Amino acid sequence: MTTGGKLGQVDATIVPRFGGAPTFARLPRIDEVEAADVVVVGVPFDSGVSYRPGARFGPSHIRESSRLLRPYNPAQDVQPFALLQVADAGDIAANPFDIAEALMQIEEAAAVHLQAGSRLVVLGGDHTIALPLLRATAEVHGPLAVIHFDAHLDTWDTYFGADYTHGTPFRRAAEEGLLAPDSCMHLGIRGPLYSADDLTEDGDLGFQIAHATEMDSIGVAGMIERMLARVGDRPVYVSVDIDVLDPAFAPGTGTPEAGGFTSRELLAILRALSSTNLVGADIVEVAPAYDHAQITGIAAAHVVYELISSMAIQTQRLKAQEGSA
Ligand SMILES: N=C(N)NCCCC(=O)O
Ligand SMILES: [Zn+2]
Numbered sequence: 001m002t003t004g005g006k007l008g009q010v011d012a013t014i015v016p017r018f019g020g021a022p023t024f025a026r027l028p029r030i031d032e033v034e035a036a037d038v039v040v041v042g043v044p045f046d047s048g049v050s051y052r053p054g055a056r057f058g059p060s061h062i063r064e065s066s067r068l069l070r071p072y073n074p075a076q077d078v079q080p081f082a083l084l085q086v087a088d089a090g091d092i093a094a095n096p097f098d099i100a101e102a103l104m105q106i107e108e109a110a111a112v113h114l115q116a117g118s119r120l121v122v123l124g125g126d127h128t129i130a131l132p133l134l135r136a137t138a139e140v141h142g143p144l145a146v147i148h149f150d151a152h153l154d155t156w157d158t159y160f161g162a163d164y165t166h167g168t169p170f171r172r173a174a175e176e177g178l179l180a181p182d183s184c185m186h187l188g189i190r191g192p193l194y195s196a197d198d199l200t201e202d203g204d205l206g207f208q209i210a211h212a213t214e215m216d217s218i219g220v221a222g223m224i225e226r227m228l229a230r231v232g233d234r235p236v237y238v239s240v241d242i243d244v245l246d247p248a249f250a251p252g253t254g255t256p257e258a259g260g261f262t263s264r265e266l267l268a269i270l271r272a273l274s275s276t277n278l279v280g281a282d283i284v285e286v287a288p289a290y291d292h293a294q295i296t297g298i299a300a301a302h303v304v305y306e307l308i309s310s311m312a313i314q315t316q317r318l319k320a321q322e323g324s325a
């Protein structure tokens with residue numbers, strides 16, 4: 001169905017939602033469009049996990065769980081797929097037996113879309129994939145203000161001597177100069193740590209923390225205020241580890257921690273990103289083997305929907321500014 005000159009979702013009044021090709025939100029494949037403003041791509045990779053595996057099946061699960069997403073988003077008053085040409089580019093093949101090669105494959109494949117002028121929303125896969133995605137995105141946009149939703153810091157150094165795992169992407173990114181200084185923030189951090197030094201070392205790497213427990217005192221509004229103040233007008237990369245949600249809202253994940261955000265709280269915070277310079281995002285750690293009735297898959301699909309809606313609002317604002325210039 002075409003709206004606003006954009007090829008949108010399959011029309012659910014013609015092909016029922018429970019049928020048809022399993023692209024994200026029933027959007028066109030990348031080969032069906034001339035060019036895409038936003039590319040949704042999967043990375044079925046989970047060789048970097050430290051506990052429960054299974055996120056390799058995350059991309060297909062999120063796609064299957066996205067079938068109910070409709071054209072109009074009332075929460076942001078936007079038709080994202082009419083404002084942006086969004087397309088599903090399928091999955092990046094990453095070597096499950098060689099993490100170093102997998103990182104190269106992910107970075108190279110992401111670079112093709114980014115250098116063609118598209119923005120990426122990536123369906124993981126475990127959090128290891130954030131590093132190659134940050135490398136490719138920083139190559140085009142420069143040092144990034146990272147907004148990282150997670151129960152975990154993911155700024156640890158090594159596991160069993162390995163530098164590249166799902167617990168280390170943001171330390172490696174900081175070491176490689178991919179992050180804008182004093183512009184990065186974790187939201188949702190909670191649960192036991194290896195040592196209090198984890199927190200001091202994290203601060204030294206340039207991250208501010210909004211702990212999950214602070215939701216009770218500052219609420220969604222306070223979290224949004226701190227997030228927007230932190231990033232300013234820098235290019236923003238959002239990395240959502242689905243385990244930022246409480247296990248009640250995301251049981252299908254590999255390293256669950258009690259006391260997380262509700263899906264309503266997370267979606268509300270993501271909508272505020274429409275006032276930032278959002279240049280890329282990922283949603284990681286969805287492990288369907290531990291999901292029930294698509295609880296986690298649906299939450300992840302709505303995260304992607306709000307991220308794309310925020311990108312659409314941002315585009316609308318920039319076009320209005322250009323029009324009035
Ligand atoms: N789920 C992610 N991304 N990281 C979890 C790290 C867990 C640990 O170091 O114990
Ligand atoms: Zn996590």
Ligand SMILES: [Zn+2]
Nearest residue numbers: 127150154241
């Ligand atoms: Zn993580």
